[in-house]
Amino acid sequence: MATLEKIRSKSALLLIIVGAGLLAFIIGDFFTSGRTLFGTGTTIAKVDGNKIDIQEFQRRVQEASQQAQAQNQRMDNAVLQQQVLNSMIAEKLFENEINDLSLTVTDQELTEMMVGKNSQYVDRMVQQQLGVPDAKTAHDMAFNPTKYGMQQAQAQQLQAYWLDLEKSVERMILQQKFQNLFAGTLVANELDAKALYDDNASTSHVVYAKQDYSTLKDEDFEASESDINALYNDEKARYAIDEPSRLANYIAVSIVPSEADILAGQKKVEDALVALNSNAEMQGLADMPEFVVDRRKISQTDLDKQARLKSAVDSLSVGKAVLVSKTGNDYLLAKLLGKEMEVADVKIDFLAVQGSKSQVDSLVGLLNSGVSLDSVASSPLVAQSQKDMEISLLDANYAPMKELIADRATGVYFTPDTLAEGGRIFRVNERKAPVAVYDLASVTFTTEPSNATVNDLDAALRKYVEENKTAKDFVEHAQEAGYTTFPATVTASSPMIGNLNDSHNAVAWVMDAKKGQVSPVFGDIQTGRFLAVALDDIYDGGYVPVRDKQVHAILASRAINNKKAAKLIADYEGKAKDIAGYAQLMKTSVDTTTVNFGQYMIPGLGMNESVVMGKIANAQKGALVGPLQGNNAVIVMQVTEIDNAGRPFDLDENTIRYNQQRGAARMINTLDRILIGNKKVTNNINAFYK
Structure with a gap:
């Protein structure tokens, strides 16, 4: 009881302490995330009052990133994010226009575009993305999975793909309808067409x-x-700005090898050549992991297409190595490991077949009895076929094929497979004459900046930043210290400083900084540079001021x-x-x-x-x-x-030219900006991604 009384007597103090703790938590979260309390919440952008949610944005970014990876594209993540956000902003503007105009897509229009008489575009898309014959087949697979022996999880993924595809096609139809309306507002009359003709006639x-x-x-x-x-x-x-801008100056220091690194790299290459020429095979590089070896066979024909490599190989005897070329800090060495006459190229017929072993053997028999490949290829058992396919037996990708056809007679179809279900059918049509084939090891080496060089570059820029803490000093003393400053205009929509990849952290700093401040040093060996920024000025108005340098x-x-x-x-x-x-x-x-x-x-x-x-x-x-x-x-x-020797005036011809050069066809390229007009667009991307 005494304890309870003590707690009651201190209850006001406890409330104050707990309240202060909660307030500190809320304020701490507010200042660390910048997105709570009265911040941006989950809204990454706002378009004329319409919000774009962070979760939908992140989903779209993930899709775009996967697509870029599938196409072997390497893109700065901040650039990709801004591109996705720009696309979503344009979609919001477009949706507003569509709603205002009451434009819709009927079920019949969508069906014809997806699986009907106008489905050519969607057919090509599903062929490329799914490898199925057409959109109708893709739809059937998605919603009748048991017919194709598909598992439920696969069917659900395909159904989701189809529904997303329907949305995309619906949006495309709406865009076409809107563009047709838009085009109708900007057409040439006879005076326009004649003026264009007159401008070009003489x-x-x-x-x-x-x-x-x-x-x-x-x-x-x-x-x-x-x-x-x-x-x-x-x-x-001329100096109007779309959104508040900040003028920055930056110093970018590329992380490149020093003179000492270059000399050390040259010494490593010299040592590698000695080791290669003193040891069998590639054993000389066993303790030199910086040297990357690509051993392959190359025919005389292919070697003749590479002048430098050919010149080097022509000077080599088997077992010897030489420096082929040096480009910047990149070295190419070559070692000749062997040379002999081989068949390098063949032509084959190929079929991929479904069905039982006996059915596969039956097709082989038909082909060898004189039935044409085209005729057999039309069988429902044949999933794929190709006639007179040229194969390089030196290509590592075809190494298994080389073993399969090595001792086969030309002109005879055969199957190497003994599977109970499915198989392949081959025929060797032609073996090219043997040519000189070189067993060649290409060795590449790049001189990289040493840790000492990286640390020196980093330390020097940090020292400069520490000694020049105002934007004025940052610019004025740069040349004396051996640096060059570059101006950059930065907005909330800027994914990078200047054209420097992986510099969005500097953009985020600029957008939060106060006028005159100098940033810390950004970057590392991964970005390939060190970067420092000074905020020179802030332009909140609608125009770049005349004071801008x-x-x-x-x-x-x-x-x-x-x-x-x-x-x-x-x-x-x-x-x-x-x-x-x-x-x-x-x-x-x-x-x-x-x-x-x-x-x-x-x-x-x-x-x-x-x-x-x-x-x-x-x-x-x-x-x-x-x-x-x-x-x-x-x-x-x-x-x-x-x-005045031009062709006589033709109204129809010059109307078309006008529409292309000055009318709707010209204006459609700036449609996004036209739709923005004076609408307010708020970009909060820097509140989410620092």
Whole structure:
């Protein structure tokens, strides 16, 4: 009782302690996960109020990863994740449009696309993915598994595959319907088609002289802040940003061998050659695991296709080794272990057969009695057949085949199998003449950075980061320390810094950092680099501000060019009567070009010279035009000839061209961005993946 009384007397204190503990747990979880309490929860992205759940996202990422692996693609995981998320965002936008338009797919439309008269696309897909003849067979296997002797677990997997396929096909049909509606909103009328025809119908031949702005020194002209701000305000829309951005500068140090490592690698190769030439077979490399051996037989014909290897082998006697090549830090050595004349290539007929042993023997008998392979291949017992298949007996994959056909007479079908059920049927059609065959060991070696080199690179960058703790110092002192900084704009949707694979941890740091901070060192031997980042600026508004270093530098250069142009025009205007005279004043030569108004670049003058093209369009033949300001030079020009030798105007032809170049077909490539419009998209991927 005394104990209970003591507890009761301290109950207020206990509540405070327990409450504080719970609060600490909640706050701790909040700050460690960033996704609880008032955080993002299970929402990895939000599209105009519609949520994308983390579990569905992870399922889709796993599917995409498995597909990439099946295709032997190596992809940065952060890039894959962002691609999947972008796809899911686009799907949400598309679903909104479909719902607003009340577009649907009927059962009949879906059936025709899956197993009916329009099933060619799905047929090809299931053939590639499942190896079955068509979609109808795949559906039958999924929902009538006993007919095919399938286990229930296999049937369930196939059913799930089919249902997912139905969803994908339904989405594809809806997309096609939407695109057809979309295409109908952007069609050419007769004026559009005629304007496109006119742009491409005539070609102006032009002679010109120009003086590039680079011929004048930048330091002789001043770009004031008012000049820069005026240019910025005129073209502010050019600097619009889709989501809050952060300007970072980074140093990337590649982990590569040092000079000492390279010399040590060269010594290892020299020692390996001595060991190979002093010992039988490949015994000399027994204690050298860095050297990778690939022993194989190669025919003279295949050797002739590899010039370096052939040259090396031609110089070798059996039992000797030589260095074939060195590319960067990669070495290739070769040792000739034997040489003899062999049959390297044969042609065979092949059938894979179902059924009993007696049925297989019966088919062999039919073939040897003169019945054609094509006729026998049509039997339901034959699962697969191939005629005149070329086989290289030197290919390790066909080693079992070599033993099977070694002593067989040509032109006679046989089965090597004695199984009670199923088997194979072969016939040797042709044995090629024996050729020289080399028993060759190719040995590869790569000089890798030593542990000391890796540690030195890591320590040096860590020391630099420690001594330069502000973004300003990080950039200003880099060159002096032997580093180069690179700018990078980072958003929540950035899977990497710059184009560096496996750098998403640096992206996550940038998105959480404060302006002016410098990161720790990221990376290791697995990523192949060490990386440090400094956060220079944060842009929360809808435009990259004029203070941005890259924007400011671009505008300053343009402001200086404007002043150069003004000076050059004032210097030359009215000072000559023809192109040759202006060329003499400019200390340059006369050149020629052609201008077609459907093109984006004027040969010799550059891209996007809209002012110049406009002047040419309105110039009279033979009239002197300029001096006028171009993007990169002051130009004087004269139209000498106008060709109008194009085909006559055809409304249908130019309507099609318009739709391809300026209409729906052109716009469909940016449909995702069009659908986003001014909708709010929130990307929380960095809250889940640091």
